[in-house]
Amino acid sequence: MVVGEISQERDLVIIGGGPGGYSAAIRAAQLGLSATLIEQSQLGGVCLNEGCIPSKVFTHAAGKLAEKPHLQDLGISGIDMEFNINQLLAYKTKIIKRLRTGIEKLCKENKIELIYGKATFLDENRIGVENGHQFDIFTCKNTIIATGSSPVMPLEVTIRSTRILLAHEIFNLPEIPDDLLVMGNDYIALEVASCFAALGSHVTIFIENQSGLPFDESINKELLRLFKKRKVSLINKVKLLSTAETEDGITLTVQSDKNREETFAGSYLYVSGERMPNIETTGIARFGIHQNDQGFIKVDENMESSIKSIYAIGDVTEGPRLAAKAIKQGKAAVEVISGGKPEVDLTFLPTIVHTLPPIASVGITEQDVKEHGIDARICEFPMRSNGYAAITANSEGFIKVISDTNTSIVLGIHMIGEGAVELSSSFVQLLEMAAKEEDMKFPSYAHPSYGEGLFEAVEGLVGQAIHMAPID
Template identity: 80%
Template structure:
């Protein structure tokens, strides 16, 4: 190993080149800081290389395949319905490569120094970087830890298995499973179920007693209805009794919520698992940085840890493990380091699920209204009554709006239906600005368009929705 004799000085070092890390690096360069971004693997982190982007390539393909019957209705015939998994994997690789190249170019053009290697804290303000036989030392005024998190198997399941897969492995399969078991109740599990069902797998979801997603009750009900329609089976388990991996699959024996034993065999088992922060290898334990019981770093409103010069963002911090959170925190941390006064409030962080159709949820749910005994108005508009949904045959789902009866302030917006992901930004903005019903009714909406369903849902709060039969 060659050790650098001279310690190189930087204003800021960022450990981890995922969405939060590279966003922070570019923002730092924009603000005039000398910044070095250190990434042990590929730039883009888990999200780009094995997480968000690969999974969305699959959800996009599944949605296109599910739309095939509608093409026949449109008179587009002669299409031979075939699915080539190798071609999809090649497309996924092409998309990842293009996006990764784009990020590298953005960093280069912003004068961000990028180093590939393993970073370790030598002291509070000294970072060592190992890359093969090369070892460099950097001295910095501030450091941002953006090393992300990793999924781990629950107790009782094999950690090294070709048939039991975690989130970063399921979308690397070179075959479509004939039967797929899913053990989990988070958004990734729901996406995997939706995708592989559309691609031809017989899917069974094993839940711990109930659907774990914290959606509005109406969305939970609609999602379960769609799963039933697509013959996705749901089993509620009390206990996992045994797991047996064979040459052609995996067999699970569970105790159901009805205290009965059931044995299920499938080609593969997908497990959402739990996520742990990637902090053990960077040497922060020697400084006594404050962490919670699970190892996540505790930070203040500016992303500063218990040590003034060390900041942490994204999955290594407490809270949801989402790229949108990491990006927002990364920018805020750098702006704080530069003397700004940024604000990060994750109260109305949107919950997005790329099922078929997709889900977007922001703000209070109907359950919250009941729990806190709020005086609220609730309106739900079905997508089947939307003109554009009728054209595109995306008629499943609805938009649900909840407002305060006394102030007319919008408390929550929830949607399952085509266009939900794109409309979610508007949902967040409306709830964040404490918009009133009139704020949603005043603008003109594109016609025809999915957004008109939001207008109808808001007008429905006072019984004035145009495109729905009045309730008796």
């Protein structure tokens, strides 16, 4: 310690104010712990300010615009539904600001000390926080690293251009591209493709190598059908070779699985990129926290790193980069620190994609059934047979249920169709409780509702679905 250095003592310091970080801070306050939350930029992290929320604003707008023919069917006419990108961007900003203000208020009401600045470990128990000309030092009993991740441009993208966009940039675009090239198959890439197509862009999706679409094979097939219907082109099994900027756009050169090179032109290129942990400025290299080859922090079942009293949560750790994971881990880490014994099991972490219509997937897929030789019953209930879907003109898609033939335990539930996101919570609960077919058939379901589709998919496993033709 240098002469004159003053270190302030803190019980718990959380570095990063994203969903995991601020949830951990609030949970700490609920448990009677004194929490200090340090945020370098803006509360809410990437999810609120650049990722999840902005993307959902755009997909919500695209969904509303797509309702125009249905509104006319309902006798609602004379409405000017021309799209204005500037108004949408203003609405996005308003929503983000409202939610961020809400988090700030919650921190204040929970008496959480909120500090803005760049936090760096000086050693295992001391953190320095730099904010302009001010530099404060804190001695911490426990620390939670919740610094998140950032997308990294693939090496094949050798040029830097305002027309090549990552996830945190695409939803700030001041125009709707005439032609949008999308490289990737993760949830953001598919949401970008779906919503920009609905907003007026001609979209071409490129999926590298052999990955293909990442869902149950029935959902993959249905999504391909819907993309084709909406004139979204999808080119699978390619290798990105190069990119180049032209006077009015971007060209993309790829190699097909048949070793044929093709070049495509677009107004803009969206690239998913690989998300890497934000650890460069944390200073953890000073004392050797265990990390994997990509730099993600290794943690145990308690979210504790290899250094006792230092925990890590969310995108900075191994595993899926999802806000739901960060929130779960953040609250659990604090409970461990307070002496509790929480359990974090991400087996049934749902896959959610806000395409048009949305996708929700939990548990094993039909591919898993075939690969592992599972004796299973499988039923797909088409949403076109659902009464409420007919009323709302949301009859595309289906609900698919997979159960074990011998035990009747439900192993997987997959849905593409309106209501999938909201129903996903029920899917997770059913799989977590190891529900059997009878458990799902016994309750009464609201009528009419999208949820009835789940009921009939389960009944269809044994040929009892009323609104579905018998399966030979």
